[in-house]
Amino acid sequence: MSKMRYGLYLGVTALAGVLCLDPRSAHAQAVPSAAPFDPIINFGQTLKNNGIYFDAAYAYDFAAVVSGGKENGIMPIGHFSTAAVFDLETILGIPSASIHIGFDQRAGIPIEGIAGNTAGLITSDQGPFQIRLGYLYWEQGFWNDRLDVTLGRTNPTFDFAFSDISCTFVGQICAQPTSWYGNNLNGAYPISEWGGRVNFQVTPEVYVRAGVYQHQFNPPFPYADHGFAWWPSTPGAFIPMEIGYQTSYKTAQYPAKYDIGGYVDTAIANANTFIGGRNARGAWYAQGQQAVWRPDRNTNQSLWVFGGAITYTGNSGQWGQYYGGLFTQGPIYSRPRDTAGFIASLYVNNSQINPAFNKEYDFELNYGFSVIPGITFKPFADLIVNPTNGGTPAGTPPVQYHNAWVLGFQVAIDLGQAFEWPTFVPH
Template sequence: MQKLWTTIGGVGVAAALMATATLTNTSAFAQQRTDVGTTASPLTQSPTPALPLPNAGTGQGYFFNLRPVGEKIGKSLADYGIYVTGRTFNEEFSNVSGGLKRGSLYEGFTTLGFDLDMNRIAGIQGGSVHFLANDLNGLPFLPYSGSNYANNKVFSGPAASRLNELSYEQSFFDHRFDVRVGRVPTGTEFDTTDLYCEFVFSLCAAPSAFNGVRGYPSYLTSSWGLVTQTQLPKNFFFNIAAYEDEPSLATTGHYNWPGPDWGFDRARGVTIPAQFGYRTSYKNDPYPTTIDIGALYDTGDYSDPLQNSSNRNRGLFGGTAKVDHGKSEMWMQAQKVVYRPDMTSERGITLFVDANLITTGNPIIDDAFYGGFVWRGPFAERPNDKFNVSVGYILLNSDYTNFVNSALQKRGFGATSHGAETTVEVNYGLALAPGVTFKPFLDYIVNPDQVNVAVPSPNNTHVLFVGAAISVFFPETLGLPKLGF
């Protein structure tokens, strides 16, 4: 408990310092969700431009502009209540130092779908239907890095085409209360912000510590879920949800397309997250602030990090992992714009911090902490570029560390694992066109966690990746309208 309250105090001080300039001055109710539907998820949400996107020409530092290409057809479809959405993200990166093996690999992730405005289609005010499919291809980087929790942005298990979402959403009370139900990805409304998807490793769509504790499936597929979001007065909000845990969706079968796993017979529990926070935007605050605190409880089954089914050390005696039941965590986030070189655009520096603390159960992660900054428009002539830096620290469960040390001891090694993993990412998002970003990046991992590595190595002390990614958000790039309030 002393560790818990010390951490809460530290993050609380950071959050208070970030919020001081705005909490006392902002009181008007503000609706923060400018987009609804599939585009509201950090998985598919494009970076907000520092200036309104140009409809034609270049300007704003862009090298080309394809927005006129889809504008006419997009408006025609919107007249019928149909909004096409999607994105593609592709990355090539190489392990140039450390890790389990050197080499280069490619991964790609593409989504395509639509949002339906049920008010225009059927006269249901505030109603909408969302469909999103994705395709993941390429190789996982765990065999190269030996790090499971410093996962890359498109982490989702085997390469496959998946149903990412099929849901119905209904807003009430002038969009102050929102309910979303159906096949939905787990947790993209919790412990995350649009800043996290500026990074390739560890954070998007939510921090690794959130994904390591919540139940299956992966956030790039979906299971049955119910999500409610409430906008409260004076910029406060409250979200709560329930997601079915269905591990088989992450690894086998038809990857969430309609079939036998749409029943509840394969469910292994429920993940229930809740989050309360305060959030301002450039519409009502010159230096926007977000602060929130949340918690989740997962009722599902999971493998014990140390003991086998006979309650013995699995690292020494082998055997099948003991099955544990139930786990929970809490998190605290804060972010604030702290610097703006001019007040006519959204150029500036935003700081962020995040802490995840395990409260019950015995998952592999114990606690985790993240922080960094996003510098939008570092150069006046390039207002939509972004320079991004993040640092993460993941403390592993001592039982898991004991398991790895036992496995090393059994193989005759005297070395022991470190028990904590540190990650650093530096990247630069070069805005090529509206919705199109080229992003060279560098990721450095200290003491890779080696979770799910069949034969842990005592010599795997670091790994350095260099690479580049390119992303295209179809609505912004092609001038397609998005479903919004």
């Protein structure tokens, strides 16, 4: 699956049948192209013939705290994204070169505020009705794309500690472990900064990757920014690295992805006032996802197990996060594009910073109904045990909220899948 399409969904939706970069569907449940839509379908192919790849998507999350937490209530969030890739080899004859651009618009209210939680729920990426630049970068391949370099307005969200299975969950991890975003000053998608990464394929399955990103100054409410204020920055850099192994539905009977890595954040921002003089923060992580059942290699029907761990330095807000779960593609034979998933996460908070809430447990169960290709309806249930309540003002007694139940659904629409538009694959 292309990064462009992941960028369309990040944090709010997931695609059925696209794990491990292979969007083929299986056996039944196919929907033939309707003749009235042929001009729209042909539009994507025409763009491809001219070196342009386009996609657009919208996701709507409806979530409600129905029990426990700080209070009960309903918090909806809408997320529209659009992106394009310009294949410069086709357009200008520049070998293995492309330009990637994406825009994002979000509007809604964060559910975590009333759940009494600031550690685990990701349905908190609310924003005003503001269209912002999500990324704009150059990608260049060398040696038949064995070496691949990106440079421009970007972020490490797609390239480090990334898990495509994680993005099938509505209120849990996507794309990195959720604690990643609160323990460094690097901006996650759709916030971009100057930077880039280098990826080297040691073998077709094994890669080594490293990047450097300048910290971008963000306004108090970053989603309200248009994304074109490119020059304000804050001192420090974000330096991630990773080594991994990955196969796909096309290359293996039981595809898998394993990665280990870490980062150093040199920003002058010390979350732990008990450790004077230590400003830089860092982390180490290990992740894995493995298909353990796949009855027919000609289809994507499969069962996966996945899990991971990330640990932080002592001057971060948390000691670590540990998670695991199950994911199935095509849980019902006659509905191969449907998905189902379960995840459990443990957040171990830094007891020096938040002694009253040293652990939080988050769980999610969901089922994704594929209405037609490109349109998914996904009901979900989240349970937050011992909500962290990390937002308690300093000097005030901590408030212990009851365990929170969050119920809701997500509706996701991907025009590229619905109209069979081609996706960009590097040469």
